Amino acid sequence: xxxxxxxxxxxxxxxxxxxxxxxxxxxxxxxxxxxxxxxxxxxxxxxxxxxxxxxxxxxxxxxxxxxxxxxxxxxxxxxxxxxxxxxxxxxxxxxxxxxxxxxxxxxxxxxxxxxxxxxxxxxxxxxxxxxxxxxxxxxxxxxxxxxxxxxxxxxxxxxxxxxxxxxxxx
Ligand SMILES: [Zn+2]
Numbered sequence: 408x409x410x411x412x413x414x415x416x417x418x419x420x421x422x423x424x425x426x427x428x429x430x431x432x433x434x435x436x437x438x439x440x441x442x443x444x445x446x447x448x449x450x451x452x453x454x455x456x457x458x459x460x461x462x463x464x465x466x467x468x469x470x471x472x473x474x475x476x477x478x479x480x481x482x483x484x485x486x487x488x489x490x491x492x493x494x495x496x497x498x499x500x501x502x503x504x505x506x507x508x509x510x511x512x513x514x515x516x517x518x519x520x521x522x523x524x525x526x527x528x529x530x531x532x533x534x535x536x537x538x539x540x541x542x543x544x545x546x547x548x549x550x551x552x553x554x555x556x557x558x559x560x561x562x563x564x565x566x567x568x569x570x571x572x573x574x575x576x577x
Pocket of ligand 1: 413414415416417418433434437438471
């Protein structure tokens with residue numbers, strides 16, 4: 408089977424036909440790898456499982472800023488905010504899950520330029536043996552956040568605004 412490079416994250420993935428997300432566009436082989444990681448994370452439990460799960464969802468989303476459409480802009484923005492909150496402020500995934508729902512109620516601009524490439528991608532995490540996969544995933548998350556560094560100040564500002572708003576709906 409041949410390989411193609413995902414136009415979102417740059418991962419070398421199997422050249423297959425298949426479903427993709429509605430607006431978070433990716434190569435079908437990339438989306439399938441993400442699906443395999445979602446299946447793996449569902450085997451994790453407890454608070455650690457929720458945290459790992461949040462890193463997975465956030466990191467995949469910020470590496471697929473592939474569509475200028477409103478929902479993709481929101482997805483990239485709120486998942487960058489979530490990565491920032493987790494990595495820089497230690498906010499747990501159990502809380503982020505609820506916060507993200509609130510953050511999506513506003514519009515976000517397209518962040519340009521998006522990273523030209525990513526140092527780690529979904530293929531590397533999927534290839535890690537299950538015993539080391541949580542660790543690989545955390546490195547993936549940290550590297551993706553670093554790859555977006557030209558936009559860090561802006562994202563930190565959005566996060567600070569969002570966290571200072573009264574949150575009665577969580
Ligand atoms: Zn991809």
